[in-house]
Amino acid sequence: MITLSAVNQKYGGTQILWDLDLAIKPGSRTCIMGRNGVGKTTLLKTIMGLLPISSGKLTFGEQDITHSSVELRPDIGIGYVPQGRHIFPQLTVEENLTVSLNCKRQTSKTIPEHVFELFPVLKEMLHRQGGDLSGGQQQQLAIGRALVLNPDVLILDEPNEGIQPNIVQLIRDVLLKLNREQGMTIILVEQKLPFARAVGEEFVLLEKGQVISNGPMAELTNELVGEYLAV
Numbered sequence: 001m002i003t004l005s006a007v008n009q010k011y012g013g014t015q016i017l018w019d020l021d022l023a024i025k026p027g028s029r030t031c032i033m034g035r036n037g038v039g040k041t042t043l044l045k046t047i048m049g050l051l052p053i054s055s056g057k058l059t060f061g062e063q064d065i066t067h068s069s070v071e072l073r074p075d076i077g078i079g080y081v082p083q084g085r086h087i088f089p090q091l092t093v094e095e096n097l098t099v100s101l102n103c104k105r106q107t108s109k110t111i112p113e114h115v116f117e118l119f120p121v122l123k124e125m126l127h128r129q130g131g132d133l134s135g136g137q138q139q140q141l142a143i144g145r146a147l148v149l150n151p152d153v154l155i156l157d158e159p160n161e162g163i164q165p166n167i168v169q170l171i172r173d174v175l176l177k178l179n180r181e182q183g184m185t186i187i188l189v190e191q192k193l194p195f196a197r198a199v200g201e202e203f204v205l206l207e208k209g210q211v212i213s214n215g216p217m218a219e220l221t222n223e224l225v226g227e228y229l230a231v
């Protein structure tokens, strides 16, 4: 369980998250939604330890990780696919993937074969530079890099931004498979409703840095969509 209790988050003097409470169950698929600028990325970065928490508490299972650093996250089993992918363009696909092998949790020194089974293109492109890949291939690389760590929780920030439909489908299928077969917890920021409904079993709707509504995806009504998601 990942739990945020009364979390406040600021950039300098500007407060973004306000007394935010949230509990993510192990093995669940949660989609974090809301209009541009409501604090979705800030929430993910807060869970990842990329931003120091101004006040409140963040726990992972029994462990208080409120003030622990981002470097701890891979070791406790949290993988992250940031918005914009952030692969290393000058490194090969293989080098991008092996970067993750340096974490304590991963005792193997080779890239797990299941990464290539999920994303066969990564094997085909193994010796190509990351920067030469298409957007969709880079996104598969970013997800593959997080999976090298065998995480229990996978956090993804808008993985479908600027990606062609067949790769969006592949990503959807991979996320559902990881959750179904390995019980991996999926936490996803997603703006597109069909993808959110297909992957998320729970929704969390943010508005001005607070959870305005959450629950099973079936309870994300047209009224809520109209009020908090439609532009």
Ligand SMILES: Nc1ncnc2c1ncn2[C@@H]1O[C@H](COP(=O)(O)OP(=O)(O)OP(=O)(O)O)[C@@H](O)[C@H]1O
Pocket: 011, 014, 016, 034, 035, 036, 037, 038, 039, 040, 041, 042, 043
């Ligand atoms: N590094 C930063 N310094 C100052 N303000 C920031 C920083 N990053 C984000 N913000 C501001 O914080 C607010 C929340 O941003 P955030 O990226 O979390 O929103 P979001 O819901 O993910 O939006 P989007 O859908 O556009 O990605 C926005 O007003 C944004 O301008």
